[in-house]
Amino acid sequence: MLTSVDQLPRCPRRILIAGVAGVGKTTLARRIADIAEVTHTEIDSLFHGPNWMPRAEFLDDVRDLVAQDSWVTEWQYRTVRPLLAARADLLVWLDLPFWTTAFPRVVRRTARRRLSREELWNGNIEPPFRQILTDPEHIVRWSISTRHKYRDSVPQVAADFPGLTVVRLGSQREVERWMQGPLAHAVDRRGAPGAT
Structure with a gap:
């Protein structure tokens, strides 16, 4: 597993961002898409249909996405x-501290989206705050209950897919260091002789 200072073996063209809710997966995916000149597809937009129901086309849409030559998306949904x-x-595994980074972000984001009634995917909006008390899958409760899930799953996927380069970033400072260092360097050398 690489760190924020380790050079990438090649310029990435198909990129996954892993991490718990609120850690900044989608924000980082958008930034990487700009730097690496690849398309970002927010995987939540493929999964959630109206009324938060899973879309029947989800698996086919993910198959279409991964068949493309280049892309970046979030590594979510066990089935795919x-x-x-x-x-x-x-x-890229965003393994930032949960209680001081991810949890405050998910609370702020959820509150902002609910108060502004921001439309998310396919007409969905955040549910009323009171559902935090009654719905175990409310995003705030779900973020707490799943905060450790990547500790085992990321090392396992690295073992299962030996051709997959995995980078673990443990702080926002490491994210910035990696973006400006190894990622920028890999993109810059993309057209160099012998580069892959």
């Missing part, structure tokens, strides 16, 4: 994780 990992050449 193996499919995503099999085609990806890079997985």
Whole structure:
């Protein structure tokens, strides 16, 4: 597993971002898409249909996504994780501190979206705050209950897919260091003789 200072073996073209809710997966995916000149597809937009129901086309849409030459998306949804990992050449694990970074972000984001009634995917909006008390899958409760899930799953996917480069970033400072260092360097050398 690489760190924020380790050079990438090649310029990534198919990139996954892993991490708990609120850690900044989608924000980082958008930033990487700009730097690496690849398309970002927010996987939540493929999964959630109206009224938060899973879309019947989800699996087919993910298959279409991974068949493309280049992309970046979030590594979510157990049913498609193996499919995503099999085609990806890079997985970036945002392993930022939960209680001081991810949890405050998910609370702020959820509150902002609810208060502004921001439309998310396919007409969905965040549910009323009171559902935090009654719905075990409310995003705030779900973020707490799943905060450790990547500690085992990321090392396992690295073992299962030996061609997949995995980078673990443990702080926002490491994210910035990696973006400006190894990622920028890999993209810059993309057209160099012998580069892959």
